[in-house]
Amino acid sequence: MVDDCDVEIARLEEEIRLLRRHLDELGTSSDKFLAVATHDLRVPLSSLKLIAEMLAQPGRVSLDTRPLIDTMLRNLETMETLVTGVLNASRLSHPGTRLNLEEFDLNQLVEDTVAGVFPQAIEREVTVDAHLSPELGRVCADRGRVGQMMNNLLGNALKFTPAGGTVVVASDGDDDWVEFSVGDTGPGLTPEDRERIFTSFFRGSAEAAHGDPCTGLGLYITKRIAEAHGGSVGVESNPDEGSLFFFRIPRRAGAGSGTGSYRR
Secondary structure (H helix, E strand, O other), rough: HHHHHHHHHHHHHHHHHHHHHHHHHHHHHHHHHHHHHHHHHHHHHHHHHHHHHHHHOOOOOOOOHHHHHHHHHHHHHHHHHHHHHHHHHHHHHOOOOEEEEEEEEEEHHHHHHHHHHHHHHOOOEEEEEEEOOOOOOOOEEEEEOOOOOEEEEEEHHHHOOOOOOOEEEEEEEEOOEEEEEEEEEEOOOOOHHHHHHOOOOOOOOOOOOOOOOOOOOHHHHHHHHHHEEEEEOEEEEEOOOOOEEEEEEEEOOOOOOOOEEEEE
């Protein structure tokens, strides 16, 4: 009887192993499909957007037709954002994501990133304050990817902070780690939303304050980039109390934080 149980357990373990391998293969196939599909969609989308922008110029179409062109342009911009997000997420979903490591001043990157969103903040009547650690210094990381994380968190805050609200950007760190955070005075998150906010294609229950489209990929991509550096992301939030999103990465990304080339 004992021998029969051992045989049955061994058989079930083998079936589980085969099932896991099959699921891994399906996941890899779907990732490849998404990567190819989104890459191939970028060219026709760019062409359509160019045509829509030409038609939107004064005098190109009648006044009755102009609202249709504006709607087309907004929809194309939403599709372009979604396609770019899916392509980025697909690239980051594989182990060994390549990082282009270099030394740079993190606070300078924060300042450059904040300067880039100031026009949008002014248009939306949102105040952006920065509280940067004066002794933060230099880090070794993928500057482009870190900037992408900052833009994602800032863009998310501006998306949900209503006119008259405030977004606070902060940096901090020690000898081993650096941290970047963005606080906002938006609607905050429910406990259910907090649990899933960094998963792909998740859209929380709160409505964007300015009508922005939401792909549900920005925070997921931020998480994957942070993890590729050997770091992490997090959020502190309650309903009607705003949110604080942050990422934390090693001061010197290296072994165990993705593969990468290094340049000084």
